[in-house]
Amino acid sequence: MIYENINKLKAEIEKTCYECGRDFTEIKLIAVSKYFGINEILEANRSGIEDFGENRAQELVLKFDKLGNAVIWHFIGTLQKNKVKYAVRCAEFIHSVDSLDLLIEIDKRARLQNKIQKVLFEVKTSYEDTKSGLATEEEVFEIAEESKKLSNINVVGLMTISPLTDDENLIRNSFRSLRILKEKLNHNGFNYKELSMGMTSDFKIAVQEGSTMLRIGSAIFGERDYNKDWRQI
Numbered sequence: 570m571i572y573e574n575i576n577k578l579k580a581e582i583e584k585t586c587y588e589c590g591r592d593f594t595e596i597k598l599i600a601v602s603k604y605f606g607i608n609e610i611l612e613a614n615r616s617g618i619e620d621f622g623e624n625r626a627q628e629l630v631l632k633f634d635k636l637g638n639a640v641i642w643h644f645i646g647t648l649q650k651n652k653v654k655y656a657v658r659c660a661e662f663i664h665s666v667d668s669l670d671l672l673i674e675i676d677k678r679a680r681l682q683n684k685i686q687k688v689l690f691e692v693k694t695s696y697e698d699t700k701s702g703l704a705t706e707e708e709v710f711e712i713a714e715e716s717k718k719l720s721n722i723n724v725v726g727l728m729t730i731s732p733l734t735d736d737e738n739l740i741r742n743s744f745r746s747l748r749i750l751k752e753k754l755n756h757n758g759f760n761y762k763e764l765s766m767g768m769t770s771d772f773k774i775a776v777q778e779g780s781t782m783l784r785i786g787s788a789i790f791g792e793r794d795y796n797k798d799w800r801q802i
């Protein structure tokens with residue numbers, strides 16, 4: 570089933586790219602494997618997926634210790650300071666940097682592990698109270714400036730989660746504002762390439778608005794069982 574899901578999804582992404590004149594190969598498809606096990610990850614990997622996203626540090630460690638660098642790991646969840654060392658140990662990319670404190674901790678841990686950590690700044694692009702992320706453009710410019718001083722950090726782009734709504738325009742506006750922010754930063758001397766945006770419900774809009782990293786879970790693995798404990802995986 571995972572194999573079929575991936576082929577169907579890739580065909581849809583390719584079609585959307587074709588319709589809006591984008592090159593399919595410039596988009597990385599990250600399979601969000603949270604709450605799913607090693608067998609499912611391996612099946613997705615055999616079906617051509619190389620990138621996997623996790624949002625809980627312990628679950629990432631557990632899977633990393635089984636699969637190591639056979640696949641590329643992305644940390645996409647809220648990161649507490651005391652878990653940074655795990656994310657840095659396992660993840661090639663940390664998508665969810667939403668404060669300078671967190672970035673400084675990542676830099677410190679990366680130095681200890683002799684690693685240059687690739688990160689993205691998570692930006693809040695909607696007015697929902699529950700969403701994490703840097704809330705204003707000023708904050709993003711500030712952390713972007715500060716990040717230049719951190720020698721074990723490589724900022725590759727921006728990430729956002731769209732608002733939970735059926736209103737396509739709100740979702741589109743959220744993705745579009747992230748793209749415009751990236752362009753602004755790059756006009757000011759930064760060189761950010763990635764836009765991590767788009768999930769199962771909104772990946773087509775994200776592709777149309779310039780996404781370079783899609784984070785897709787349920788369209789690949791099916792519905793998640795949230796009662797599942799990470800230790801059972």
Ligand SMILES: *Cc1c(COP(=O)(O)O)cnc(C)c1O
Nearest residue numbers: 601624645768769784785786787
């Ligand atoms: C779970 C999750 C996803 C994937 O969600 P789906 O709707 O299953 O595609 C993407 N991004 C983040 C940050 C997530 O936590």
